[in-house]
Amino acid sequence: MVYRVTLIPGDGIGPEVTAAARLVADATGVSIDWEIAEAGETAIERSGTPLPDGVLASIRRNKIALKGPITTPIGSGFRSVNVALRQQLDLYASVRPARAIAGEGTRFPETDLVVVREATEGLYSGVEHWVDRDHAAAETVNVITRKASDRVIRFAFDLARREHRHHVTAVHKANIMKTTGALFQTAFREMAAKYPDITSDERLIDNMCMQLAKKPEEYDVIVTTNLFGDILSDLCAGLAGGLGVAPGALYGEELAVFEPVHGSAPKYAGQDKADPVAEILCVELLLRHLGEKEAAERIFRAVWETIAEKKVVTYDLALPGYTQRPVPASSCSAMAKEIARKVPRVDLSAPLPRPRGAGHADDPHLVA
Numbered sequence: 001m002v003y004r005v006t007l008i009p010g011d012g013i014g015p016e017v018t019a020a021a022r023l024v025a026d027a028t029g030v031s032i033d034w035e036i037a038e039a040g041e042t043a044i045e046r047s048g049t050p051l052p053d054g055v056l057a058s059i060r061r062n063k064i065a066l067k068g069p070i071t072t073p074i075g076s077g078f079r080s081v082n083v084a085l086r087q088q089l090d091l092y093a094s095v096r097p098a099r100a101i102a103g104e105g106t107r108f109p110e111t112d113l114v115v116v117r118e119a120t121e122g123l124y125s126g127v128e129h130w131v132d133r134d135h136a137a138a139e140t141v142n143v144i145t146r147k148a149s150d151r152v153i154r155f156a157f158d159l160a161r162r163e164h165r166h167h168v169t170a171v172h173k174a175n176i177m178k179t180t181g182a183l184f185q186t187a188f189r190e191m192a193a194k195y196p197d198i199t200s201d202e203r204l205i206d207n208m209c210m211q212l213a214k215k216p217e218e219y220d221v222i223v224t225t226n227l228f229g230d231i232l233s234d235l236c237a238g239l240a241g242g243l244g245v246a247p248g249a250l251y252g253e254e255l256a257v258f259e260p261v262h263g264s265a266p267k268y269a270g271q272d273k274a275d276p277v278a279e280i281l282c283v284e285l286l287l288r289h290l291g292e293k294e295a296a297e298r299i300f301r302a303v304w305e306t307i308a309e310k311k312v313v314t315y316d317l318a319l320p321g322y323t324q325r326p327v328p329a330s331s332c333s334a335m336a337k338e339i340a341r342k343v344p345r346v347d348l349s350a351p352l353p354r355p356r357g358a359g360h361a362d363d364p365h366l367v368a
């Protein structure tokens, strides 16, 4: 069987890390016909818009995409392509696993949690304006609806069940935001009552940041609104080894788009220096979504072994913080080749390499 998958290379380091991810995907033997769709700065040069209709049409047709990061101008310029893509395709659940992969040198080697972020509304709704002519006051509207809250919270509980996780934590600020926060809180409490097999609790966003920085291993699945989820998922990526190793996925009712947590890192563009692991682990998630469990597991193990060996790793994994002592840094393409070389060779009967945290160390669904 051949899978047709939309591929958005993206901006900055995007083309390099998506090329690395393709190399590793090919090494699994799963046949993927990549349909290239340009979005972001390259699309503006070619077609005058950062998000051509053809990109949305391609994803709607194929129902699945692998995406590189896309640059968003800060403060002015075109609206975020990433936000527009999520809203226009109704990709409501942004799922960002934070797993400390072979992270013996990291501060939190037991981190193994998933952030589920509502991705279509909240403070990213794009409803904002200047209040006065002098631009001395401005408003951004925080749109929270019961429908969007219910579906993302249900998604988080279903994910917990599917991945043999045990606990869901809702994060909000209902003490201050007594309408939007309270709406999300009420939706969470009512949904939690329908999942008696999964325990649950709530944290205010400020307390959650402090708790995560102290003991991330105590958290399992976190569900929250758009802005809080954006911030928390970067924090959790940092706990689990950095943005270079943090994959993500966006799910709608029918569509799925896989993209790393990190951005386009413009300062490393074209240098063959960026860590390809986050984008490669997006392929792992993509293959699990397609039901190609063995291929997905091969990628996860090949990444784990490559990071654990510390012979061919990019700069971010070669520094103290990830390793006990510094090692020479390899290029993005060299690390991708090393992972691809290992993919067909990994021993699937060996004990599962997994972080030691609260998650799913013995999860049978992950075994090929």
Ligand code: NAD
Binding pocket: 013, 017, 068, 069, 070, 071, 072, 073, 082, 243, 244, 259, 260, 261, 262, 263, 264, 265, 266, 267, 268, 273, 274, 275, 276, 278, 316
């Ligand atoms: P960034 O994630 O690009 O970079 C943050 C830091 O992490 C930088 O030091 C960068 O060099 C490093 N980094 C990121 N990815 C790395 C990798 N694979 N390997 C090694 N180091 C890596 O975030 P930023 O600088 O805030 O944003 C840059 C641009 O990316 C902005 O235009 C922003 O809007 C965009 N962005 C896009 C997405 C997306 O496409 N989903 C997500 C976040 C940011």
